[in-house]
Every structure is written in C-alpha cells, then in structure tokens.
Amino acid sequence: MKAMFKMCTLGAAALLLSANVQATEENDKAIEYRQDVLGVMAWQMGPLGAMAKGDVDYDAEEFQLRANNLAALADMPWEGFVEGSFRGGDHSVDNDALAKISDNMDDFMSKSNDLVVETTTLAELSGGDDFSAMRRQVGKVGQSCKSCHDEYRGD
Amino acid sequence: MKAMFKMCTLGAAALLLSANVQATEENDKAIEYRQDVLGVMAWQMGPLGAMAKGDVDYDAEEFQLRANNLAALADMPWEGFVEGSFRGGDHSVDNDALAKISDNMDDFMSKSNDLVVETTTLAELSGGDDFSAMRRQVGKVGQSCKSCHDEYRGD
Numbered sequence: 649m650k651a652m653f654k655m656c657t658l659g660a661a662a663l664l665l666s667a668n669v670q671a672t673e674e675n676d677k678a679i680e681y682r683q684d685v686l687g688v689m690a691w692q693m694g695p696l697g698a699m700a701k702g703d704v705d706y707d708a709e710e711f712q713l714r715a716n717n718l719a720a721l722a723d724m725p726w727e728g729f730v731e732g733s734f735r736g737g738d739h740s741v742d743n744d745a746l747a748k749i750s751d752n753m754d755d756f757m758s759k760s761n762d763l764v765v766e767t768t769t770l771a772e773l774s775g776g777d778d779f780s781a782m783r784r785q786v787g788k789v790g791q792s793c794k795s796c797h798d799e800y801r802g803d
Numbered sequence: 804m805k806a807m808f809k810m811c812t813l814g815a816a817a818l819l820l821s822a823n824v825q826a827t828e829e830n831d832k833a834i835e836y837r838q839d840v841l842g843v844m845a846w847q848m849g850p851l852g853a854m855a856k857g858d859v860d861y862d863a864e865e866f867q868l869r870a871n872n873l874a875a876l877a878d879m880p881w882e883g884f885v886e887g888s889f890r891g892g893d894h895s896v897d898n899d900a901l902a903k904i905s906d907n908m909d910d911f912m913s914k915s916n917d918l919v920v921e922t923t924t925l926a927e928l929s930g931g932d933d934f935s936a937m938r939r940q941v942g943k944v945g946q947s948c949k950s951c952h953d954e955y956r957g958d
Contacts, residue, residue: 680842684840717875721875
C-alpha cells in the first residue's frame, strides 16, 4: 500500500513536471513567434523611415510595398503575448515584455490596435501622390510603436 | 616617404576591414530577417496543417485568417537571400541556406514563386465552403515548402 502510494505520488509529480515543461515550451514558442513578427516589421519599416526622413530618395513602388507589408503584419504579433510569457514568467527565452502587460491587457491591446489603424492608413495613403501626408503618417506609425515600447518594453 | 606609404597602407587596410565588417553585418541582418519571416510562416501554417490532417476541428474563421496571413507573408522572405549570406559566406549568423542557391538563383526564385502562387490559391479557397479543396491545397503549400527545402536547405 505504501509502495502504491509512493508510485502514485511519483506519477503525479512526473505529470506536473511534464505539464510545466510543456507550458515553458509553449511560452518559448510564443515569445519567438512575436519576436519574429516584430523583427519583420522593423525590417519593413526601415526603408519607410529612411524615405520619410529624406535619407534615401522616395520610391513610390517600394514605399507602397513596404506600407502594405507593414499593414498585413500589424495584426499578427499580439497572439504571441500570452500569460506566462512575460518577464518573470514560465519561459526559457529572454525577452523584453514587462510583466505588467498581464495586468494591463486592455490598454496593451488598445495600443496594438492603434498600430493596426495607423499602418492601415499608411497603406491607404501609399497608393496616392501626397508624399507629405505619407511622411507624417510614417511618423504616426513610429509614434505608435514608441508609445507601446515606452510603457511595456524593458531595457 | 616610407612612413607616408605605411600610413596609406594601414588606412587602406582599415577601410577594407571596415567594408568587410559592414558586409558581414548586412548579411547577418538579411539572414535574421528571412529566418524571422519563415518562422512566422511556420507559425501560421501550424493550425492549417492541423485542420487539414484532422488533428483539430475545422474553424472557418481561423482557417481564412491563417491562409490570408500566409499569402501576405509568402512574398517577403526572398529579399533576405542575398549573395554572401549563404553557408560559407561572409556572415556570423549560422544558417541552413546552402551555398548552391547562389548558382541556381533562377530555380530558387521560381520555387519561391510557386509558394506565392500556392498560398494565394489557398487564401482564395479559404473564403468558400469546399473544405476538401482547402485540405488538398494545404498539402500543395506544404509540398512547395518541402520542394525548396529538399534542394536548398542543409541539415
């Protein structure tokens, strides 16, 4: 009976451990996914920022391509910000997402929605010929990134 | 005169070194970018594969979302496959892209275009109600990934 109890305890401990390992792996995958999307967005944003600042010449075709890509990506990262995947959570991948996201999920999602709105506007403008408006809108997209990073991204 | 010559030689060497460092950094960024896009694509493909195999129930809304995301992403990775960024090239980031891509760029780009075509078809089908056709098309997308990996991806 005692041996049976010990086996059951060991079995339960093994199950818990296995559930923990699985949670850690899932959080790691979510972190890597969202970091991948944000990396792709940064790459697409690069030439838009450079054109807006005048560091490189305006190229209508490239501007529109990058703006469309950015708008298509803007919806994607957020499903990767899952409970347990923030700093101090149950994961093995380092990341800059502060734990307070968890307590401010409505605000975080509202900020993510701002980015969707601003990048969609940029994509719409990018087909036209008002480069001043496009430049201003690139600024608004950048401001939207910054507003979330200032609040929820650690050093 | 001799000192002047030495200084010029050192200056030229420093310039060359700096150009090399810059090339390495640019190749590293290109590798990380393409790996990021391909990582995001794998994440989006996951639920499509699971629904096609019957591992999870078909969810029309999620299927369409993932298919649209995949089609939007399919054009993006290829600009990251630049000369010098393949195995044996001038980079510090490990990667699986075989050097022979460089000598077979036409075939590589033709394979990448196949993926764009197959994912676009999947996105088009995903709005409808022919789940059998969608399942077959998920298979074609997977086959398109595999065809390129078999040829150009190392272990």
